[in-house]
Amino acid sequence: MADLKYIICGKLFNGKDDEFYEGWKILVDGNKIAAVGPELERPESAMVIDLSDSTVTPGMIDAHMHMDFWDWHTIRQEVYETSEEAKTLSCLHTAQKTLARGFTTVRHMGGITSNGFGILDVKRAIDAGHFSGSRIIAASRFICGAGSHGDLSQAFSRNPEMGMIAQKLRKSLGAGPDFMVNAVREEIKYGSDFIKIMATGGFFTPNDNPMQTQLNDEELEAVIRTAHEWGKTVTAHVYSVPHIRKLLQYRIDGMEHCALMDNETADMIADSGTYVVPTFSPYEEAIHYDPEGLKDKQPEFRAKLELYKDSLQQGRKVIKNARNIRLGFGTDFVANHMNYESGYEYKAWFESDMGVFRTLKAATSVNAGIVQMEDRIGTIEPGKLADIAAWRRDFFTDPYAMLDCAFVMKDGVVYNTESDIAKE
Ligand SMILES: [Zn+2]
Incomplete structure (x- = not known):
């Protein structure tokens, strides 16, 4: 039986575009991303993961x-x-x-x-x-x-x-x-x-x-x-x-x-x-x-x-x-x-005005190229491994946004998260 997960995103950064897409969905099939988009049907057998209060990004x-x-x-x-x-x-x-x-x-x-x-x-x-x-x-x-x-x-x-x-x-x-x-x-x-x-x-x-x-x-x-x-x-x-x-x-x-x-x-x-x-x-x-x-x-x-x-x-x-x-x-x-x-590196880039999307791309698609895995990770696109994270805070206003992980999936498997934000 197919192992399908249907992720509802509040905002989505896909690893490539200088944009947060509102209300997009991601369909994960096993360890891969099967589809992503604004009008994605939920297959009946898919488990729903509701991240509508968070910003979803590649891992x-x-x-x-x-x-x-x-x-x-x-x-x-x-x-x-x-x-x-x-x-x-x-x-x-x-x-x-x-x-x-x-x-x-x-x-x-x-x-x-x-x-x-x-x-x-x-x-x-x-x-x-x-x-x-x-x-x-x-x-x-x-x-x-x-x-x-x-x-x-x-x-x-x-x-x-x-x-x-x-x-x-x-x-x-x-x-x-x-x-x-x-x-x-x-x-x-x-x-x-x-x-x-x-x-x-x-x-x-x-x-x-x-x-x-x-x-x-x-x-x-x-x-x-x-x-x-x-x-x-x-x-x-x-x-x-x-x-x-x-x-x-x-x-x-x-x-x-x-x-x-x-x-x-x-x-x-x-x-x-x-x-x-x-x-x-x-x-x-x-x-x-x-x-x-x-x-x-x-x-x-x-x-x-x-x-x-x-x-x-x-x-x-x-x-x-x-x-x-x-x-x-x-x-x-x-x-x-x-x-x-x-996540402290996000704070450092934020405080040097590097730009939100430049920073997020560096930590996802650019780094995927640096580790020579650009064909498998770094973006949320069909065919890529299902490495997905979600964040509660606003990347535009909060230097601590990358220290407060709300959700993480690697290779299609969901793991528990830990936040460093309590210390700040
Ligand atoms: Zn070193």
């Missing part, structure tokens, strides 16, 4: 997450004080929490605490139906060099003996093109969906800075060429303008952050078709300068946000005006908010 997608920790307040301890098994469990916990928040697909950008491949076990267990959770697209480990933003043993920089032991735990950390070629092949061998590299320094790590080039030309060329030979995409953690331009020359597929870029570079990115996931949330206290809010940050992170405040503010304007870049929606929560509270 949201977070394109930049680190799922392998329990609590950002303890993330630095978790790197060294919890087992790989516990880290794997934290990935599952995060996937369950994101699904309950209306994010039906998430992209894991390499382990922060983890050095292993547990995220891929979680992905496979969810895909097989052993656990509920968001669909995961993962790079299990990021590829990086010693002392780089990806080298968490920076924490032991005043204790080289411990630092050297800790550095050895990170098998995807090394130097030279041969190392990089092998690291890419290993990532693919064990099941990573794409490759993530740390190309420049960053904000959160204590002893590097975002202007540093942390992989040289030969290493970058080796990583990108090898991944492409094997049919995988590469995305880079990157800030500085010269390095963004270099990555474009090497035909990188995507870039994360790019928070310090200028208009000319933005035009070059737009021409290349390379996507950017700007991860607004971690810099909010520097963008809308809030010295009190900055006091809650880790000391080194706070110092860098203060130092680069003006450049970050300028960079945000550049990103806002770069209307031709494929701009994805991702959170990168490692130092503010729990990693599953992805």
Whole structure:
């Protein structure tokens, strides 16, 4: 017997159009969307789901997450004080929490605490139906060099003996093109969906800075060429303008952050078709300068946000005006908010006047392209997987709208929701 569900929408954003359609209906057949429109007959056998008091959207997608920790307040301890098994469990916990928040697909950008491949076990267990959770697209480990933003043993920089032991735990950390070629092949061998590299320094790590080039030309060329030979995409953690331009020359597929870029570079990115996931949330206290809010940050992170405040503010304007870049929606929560509270990124886009539909498209159809699933998710159209969410609040007026999920369906199955709004 057919498993039909008939969803009555208050408003509907279909993932593509700059419009909320009033009173439309969606017919779900099994795990797929069968039909959508204003005048849709209800088949007699269909179960009715009445969301007439809500805004219905495609299931949201977070394109930049680190799922392998329990609590950002303890993330630095978790790197060294919890087992790989516990880290794997934290990935599952995060996937369950994101699904309950209306994010039906998430992209894991390499382990922060983890050095292993547990995220891929979680992905496979969810895909097989052993656990509920968001669909995961993962790079299990990021590829990086010693002392780089990806080298968490920076924490032991005043204790080289411990630092050297800790550095050895990170098998995807090394130097030279041969190392990089092998690291890419290993990532693919064990099941990573794409490759993530740390190309420049960053904000959160204590002893590097975002202007540093942390992989040289030969290493970058080796990583990108090898991944492409094997049919995988590469995305880079990157800030500085010269390095963004270099990555474009090497035909990188995507870039994360790019928070310090200028208009000319933005035009070059737009021409290349390379996507950017700007991860607004971690810099909010520097963008809308809030010295009190900055006091809650880790000391080194706070110092860098203060130092680069003006450049970050300028960079945000550049990103806002770069209307031709494929701009994805991702959170990168490692130092503010729990990693599953992805709806805070909506608040950040809202407060930078990015536009409601531009933001919603980034979190749905644009991100579906970034995770290379545009033929299956990201829009509400016949034939797509039935990944559907609904929201009580008004996206036009409420920066917290994406933190208050009212309904979530993944692959045609309805799951319980959790709201973060009680905390606000
Ligand atoms: Zn990140």
